[in-house]
Amino acid sequence: MFINQARRLAVAPMMDWTDRHCRAFHRALTTRALLYTEMVTAPAVLHGDQDHLLGFDAVEHPVALQLGGSNPAELAEAARIGAAYGYDEINLNVGCPSDRVQSGRFGACLMREPELVADCMAAIKAAVAVPATVKCRIGVDDQDPATGLFATVDACAAVGIEVFIVHARKAWLQGLSPKENRDVPPLDYDLVRRLKRERPHLNISINGGVADLDQAEFHLAEDEDGVRLDGVMLGRAAYHEPALLGQADRRLYGADTTDVDAFAALDRYRPYVAARLDEGVRLAAMTRHMLGLMHGRPGARAFRRILTIEAIQPGAGLEVLDRAVDAVREAEARREDAA
Incomplete structure (x- = not known):
């Protein structure tokens, strides 16, 4: 499926940054990478200006819609609306640590409720024909990362979810700001590789701290245990130094094309x-x-x-x-x- 090939490199959903104009610009640099919207809450989709929130240009494909929420029925309806707009994937945010997100009972705090996440994903999956995917952290606060991550992934896999994008940091919901949560908690890439090693049938992408395409290539390479991750998601590096995306089609997809300067x-x-x-x-x-x-x-x-x-x-x-x-x-x- 072309979407699985596309997610070899993805540009992360970033609030206030990856709007439709940003995505169209990034598409001018790479024809292959998977692009993501900013997170849009399910209630906003249901009750807000849908054309403003969800409208996009056809040039952006392949493009995924990231939803926020914890009500399965609302998420299912928002997913149906997003699929009708033409998005190639519907993704659930289980990683954002902001206070506003926590107060709405979605984002990273859902790492504590894997069965609820699974219920949400089952509802989304049943509502759309495009892939339903999860973007999560490795845990929150004092939660054991191995326990938190595997519980969330296994609960979702049990309802048929196959694709997971893992930000390889905990989210500290108390004591750290959203900005600090992007840098302060230590990265644990090995845990993400362990997840792929022990769940080889799942499609696992890694996110967090990836600074350039050299590091992306490193993560995509087979390690000494024979583990090969399925994708890498770039965030701030792609936004602050977008020219690097001009090399992505050749370096990460093997395209026989000239880099886009x-x-x-x-x-x-x-x-x-x-x-x-x-x-x-x-x-x-x-x-x-x-x-x-x-x-x-x-x-x-x-x-x-x-x-x-x-x-x-x-x-x-x-x-x-x-x-x-x-x-x-x-x-x-x-x-x-x-x-």
Whole structure:
């Protein structure tokens, strides 16, 4: 199934970041990787503006919808709606540690209730024809990670769930902020590999602390025990240095294609930007996702400055993007002349 091939590399769902404009931009860099929405709560889907929350451009495929919630009936209905919009996968968030998520009884706190997670997943699976998947932590607070992770996975596997994306850190619901929860709890990659080793029939992807494609390749390689993970999920690295995604199709999927450099990606993204501008979308809503595109290149600071300052101006259009690109090209030309 193409979706299983796609999830060899996925870009993580990230609140306030992986909106439809971000996903379309990332798709300009990689045609193969699986992209995820921001988490959308089931009640929001049922009672909110569905086109605003769920609408996306066909260019984004393959793309997964991540839901938050703990009511099986609500999640099933939200999943049906998401599938009708055309998402290629419905994913349940069992990993977010924020206070708002805990108060709604979803996210990482569900690691304490594996049977409820299984009930939710059974309802989602029954409601849609696309894959129903789980993204979880390895445990919460004082929970033993091996116990918490395996209990959640086994309960879901018992109702037919086959795909799990595991953030290889605990979530500390008390004492750490959501930001601290992304860095402070230690990573336990070995536990995720143990899960794959002991449950080889399941599709297991690893998430957390993966900084670049070198590390992604390491996680996808067969280890000394013959364990090979099925996928890697990149989060902040893909967002802050998106140019690395331009190498993904060749390096991780074996595609016989030329890497997509930053300039080529912008050329690909340009028609999308133009179409959204015609619809009244502000330029800054799209350019905010590309501030790290020129990371490490001459002119990167000027690129960021132009997009940050000029894209927010009323009526800002493609000419702003052109000026930002020209700043990089001119800086690179000066470096070549000085060499």
